[in-house]
Amino acid sequence: MKKTSTRLADGRELIYYDSRDDAVRDAEDRRPLPHGETLSELRHDPVLDEWVVVAAHRQGRIYHPPADECPLCPSRDGRLSEIPEPDYEVVVFENRFPSLATHPHPEQVRATPPHVIRPAAGRCEVVCFTPDHDASFADLTPRQVATVLEAWTDRTAELSALPGVEQVFCFENRGAEIGVTLGHPHGQIYAYPFVTPRTERMTAAAAAHRRETGRNLFEDQLAAERVSGERIVVAGEHWTAFVPFAAHWPYEVHLYPNRRVRDLLALNDDERAEFTHVYLDLLRRFDLLFTAEEPGQEGSTGGAVNRTPYIAAWHQAPVRHGAGAREGADELALHMELFTIRRTVGKLKFLAGSESGMDVFINDVAPENAARRLREVKP
Amino acid sequence: MKKTSTRLADGRELIYYDSRDDAVRDAEDRRPLPHGETLSELRHDPVLDEWVVVAAHRQGRIYHPPADECPLCPSRDGRLSEIPEPDYEVVVFENRFPSLATHPHPEQVRATPPHVIRPAAGRCEVVCFTPDHDASFADLTPRQVATVLEAWTDRTAELSALPGVEQVFCFENRGAEIGVTLGHPHGQIYAYPFVTPRTERMTAAAAAHRRETGRNLFEDQLAAERVSGERIVVAGEHWTAFVPFAAHWPYEVHLYPNRRVRDLLALNDDERAEFTHVYLDLLRRFDLLFTAEEPGQEGSTGGAVNRTPYIAAWHQAPVRHGAGAREGADELALHMELFTIRRTVGKLKFLAGSESGMDVFINDVAPENAARRLREVKP
Numbered sequence: 001m002k003k004t005s006t007r008l009a010d011g012r013e014l015i016y017y018d019s020r021d022d023a024v025r026d027a028e029d030r031r032p033l034p035h036g037e038t039l040s041e042l043r044h045d046p047v048l049d050e051w052v053v054v055a056a057h058r059q060g061r062i063y064h065p066p067a068d069e070c071p072l073c074p075s076r077d078g079r080l081s082e083i084p085e086p087d088y089e090v091v092v093f094e095n096r097f098p099s100l101a102t103h104p105h106p107e108q109v110r111a112t113p114p115h116v117i118r119p120a121a122g123r124c125e126v127v128c129f130t131p132d133h134d135a136s137f138a139d140l141t142p143r144q145v146a147t148v149l150e151a152w153t154d155r156t157a158e159l160s161a162l163p164g165v166e167q168v169f170c171f172e173n174r175g176a177e178i179g180v181t182l183g184h185p186h187g188q189i190y191a192y193p194f195v196t197p198r199t200e201r202m203t204a205a206a207a208a209h210r211r212e213t214g215r216n217l218f219e220d221q222l223a224a225e226r227v228s229g230e231r232i233v234v235a236g237e238h239w240t241a242f243v244p245f246a247a248h249w250p251y252e253v254h255l256y257p258n259r260r261v262r263d264l265l266a267l268n269d270d271e272r273a274e275f276t277h278v279y280l281d282l283l284r285r286f287d288l289l290f291t292a293e294e295p296g297q298e299g300s301t302g303g304a305v306n307r308t309p310y311i312a313a314w315h316q317a318p319v320r321h322g323a324g325a326r327e328g329a330d331e332l333a334l335h336m337e338l339f340t341i342r343r344t345v346g347k348l349k350f351l352a353g354s355e356s357g358m359d360v361f362i363n364d365v366a367p368e369n370a371a372r373r374l375r376e377v378k379p
Numbered sequence: 380m381k382k383t384s385t386r387l388a389d390g391r392e393l394i395y396y397d398s399r400d401d402a403v404r405d406a407e408d409r410r411p412l413p414h415g416e417t418l419s420e421l422r423h424d425p426v427l428d429e430w431v432v433v434a435a436h437r438q439g440r441i442y443h444p445p446a447d448e449c450p451l452c453p454s455r456d457g458r459l460s461e462i463p464e465p466d467y468e469v470v471v472f473e474n475r476f477p478s479l480a481t482h483p484h485p486e487q488v489r490a491t492p493p494h495v496i497r498p499a500a501g502r503c504e505v506v507c508f509t510p511d512h513d514a515s516f517a518d519l520t521p522r523q524v525a526t527v528l529e530a531w532t533d534r535t536a537e538l539s540a541l542p543g544v545e546q547v548f549c550f551e552n553r554g555a556e557i558g559v560t561l562g563h564p565h566g567q568i569y570a571y572p573f574v575t576p577r578t579e580r581m582t583a584a585a586a587a588h589r590r591e592t593g594r595n596l597f598e599d600q601l602a603a604e605r606v607s608g609e610r611i612v613v614a615g616e617h618w619t620a621f622v623p624f625a626a627h628w629p630y631e632v633h634l635y636p637n638r639r640v641r642d643l644l645a646l647n648d649d650e651r652a653e654f655t656h657v658y659l660d661l662l663r664r665f666d667l668l669f670t671a672e673e674p675g676q677e678g679s680t681g682g683a684v685n686r687t688p689y690i691a692a693w694h695q696a697p698v699r700h701g702a703g704a705r706e707g708a709d710e711l712a713l714h715m716e717l718f719t720i721r722r723t724v725g726k727l728k729f730l731a732g733s734e735s736g737m738d739v740f741i742n743d744v745a746p747e748n749a750a751r752r753l754r755e756v757k758p
């Protein structure tokens with residue numbers, strides 16, 4: 001495993017992750033890129049008591065470019081992309097249109113009380129999973145997944161060490177139906193300068209569970225699913241994937257290591273090795289959920305057309321833990337939540353009034369049926 | 380104002396609201412409808428500590444019927460719809476495919492601990508705003524809006540009195556882009572058997588604000604917006620509409636009565652009268668936001684094609700208040716939140732990884748710019 005860090009023409013960091021220790025990555029970015037300026041800011045919503053990122057400069061970002069102008073392909077045949085090398089395995093770089101930036105614009109931090117505003121400090125990175133534009137994560141080999149996992153793990157360590165970063169979130173949005181603007185297989189990493197509302201609720205629930213039972217909430221849930229079995233999708237030696245009892249989405253799978261750990265850094269070699277197989281198995285099952293042909297979609301989504309759109313979200317404990325950290329921060333168990341917004345062939349699950357207005361989800365697919373279907377479809 | 384209650388062939392309640400006191404509504408539902416059975420259930424998500432409605436029977440519900448089979452048009456010319464009369468002004472009836480039902484199926488209340496399940500008690504109603512299939516709420520006259528407001532108010536009173544109902548939510552989803560399956564102008568009312576997660580967060584924030592300042596959170600926010608003025612869209616004598624400082628959506632307007640009240644029942648005649656004008660003004664401004672022509676959409680959305688998709692959500696205080704109610708329940712101020720998922724012509728705001736995974740919203744439109752644009756577009 002070799003890691004090579006370099007800088008793009010506008011000063012952004014780019015890091016190659018290579019399985020070969022002798023990989024040489026020394027190409028320079030020869031594009032005449034101006035240094036970007038991030039005009040994001042964090043605004044506090046007092047009614048919901050949460051931060052909103054206002055990133056007005058992002059309206060102009062690249063939207064469904066043609067495949068031959070893909071900024072995530074390697075630089076080849078005289079065409080210069082975000083990645084200077086003519087090839088790569090896995091590469092991570094700072095987003096050119098970041099919502100959160102290492103050096104946010106200093107003008108943007110004023111507000112008249114009672115309004116509260118702060119700089120959108122943090123970092124947004126792009127992770128390219130493969131140089132193959134038309135592939136999908138599910139097409140990777142286990143060895144390639146291992147390199148992606150290395151990259152996620154390394155970035156979690158590096159970003160957690162940045163001043164002010166409170167939470168690191170690795171995720172993938174896949175499919176035009178979810179708003180993905182670039183078809184090239186890639187994910188993102190957000191380093192937030194606060195603990196996110198979702199994680200706050202999870203840690204609060206886990207802290208309450210500890211007070212009431214003396215046990216860990218996530219361990220109890222995983223144990224109950226393994227005993228029941230009816231919502232299990234994949235039961236590995238080191239990982240378990242199940243549809244949660246109160247799934248919010250039509251097809252939603254939570255993937256936990258059987259041994260509770262707080263973040264990606266804490267996974268051992270056996271867990272890492274099995275993850276590559278279990279995760280590919282899950283993604284391939286997702287792609288088989290809706291097999292009937294659907295009309296082609298607009299946009300340069302390459303191989304992703306007609307495959308199941310999904311969001312894959314790594315939940316990790318907040319950066320600050322141990323003595324002095326928020327109650328419940330040490331309870332959070334690393335896991336991935338994988339879900340699709342598709343309900344059935346040709347139909348999406350929309351977040352309408354009940355979900356978007358009141359946070360009450362209505363799920364039209366019984367979790368037991370979703371699990372059965374995911375077990376039945378064999379990649 | 381006259382209210383006429385009747386029963387549909389399968390036992391569901393239907394209520395006509397008429398501005399004329401001499402309206403006669405005595406047509407019978409002559410369809411051979413079987414009595415429906417609701418298989419919804421409420422499942423508790425222990426990790427987020429919230430209820431999810433699992434409504435697996437709803438997958439078969441009517442999806443984009445052709446206009447001549449619209450179930451929300453009056454029954455005319457030999458075609459029988461959900462509304463037995465050949466004409467109506469405003470009509471409310473129990474949803475044929477409800478997520479929450481007055482008599483939920485008793486089989487559905489068992490779960491093995493630690494999982495918790497309960498009957499999906501409550502009620503889901505449909506509100507038809509006008510018999511005109513091709514109209515939109517924005518096309519109504521102020522007099523028609525007054526009748527809709529009467530219906531919302533009456534339903535809030537009636538549903539609040541049902542055993543077990545904790546919160547009444549009147550809302551409208553408009554536009555196929557938001558997943559609306561029937562183009563006929565209509566809204567919905569949910570009577571939830573719990574206080575929704577959104578309202579819980581609002582009441583918690585308001586309770587904390589009261590403890591810290593001795594004042595009401597919503598009154599303070601409204602006062603600050605009126606002093607600043609830069610995010611005001613409409614400032615009436617009795618109502619104020621503004622884009623919130625930390626708006627989550629590209630175009631989002633909150634409409635408050637200037638006098639804080641807890642629910643629709645508490646509005647006085649002057650407030651009711653002005654609401655009809657202010658709300659129509661807002662909806663018409665929304666429709667002018669994206670005026671460039673876009674390709675027509677599939678489905679029987681009638682007059683809604685190419686108009687701005689939106690969600691309009693009435694926030695009311697929980698049913699239980701006063702002594703013994705949750706802290707903050709009496710702080711909640713009636714208001715409407717109106718927002719669109721459209722970012723700009725041809726582009727939607729998707730809830731991807733950050734929003735759906737971590738509840739962190741990224742808004743690409745500065746609230747001050749959204750307010751300026753909404754002030755500039757003149758209906």
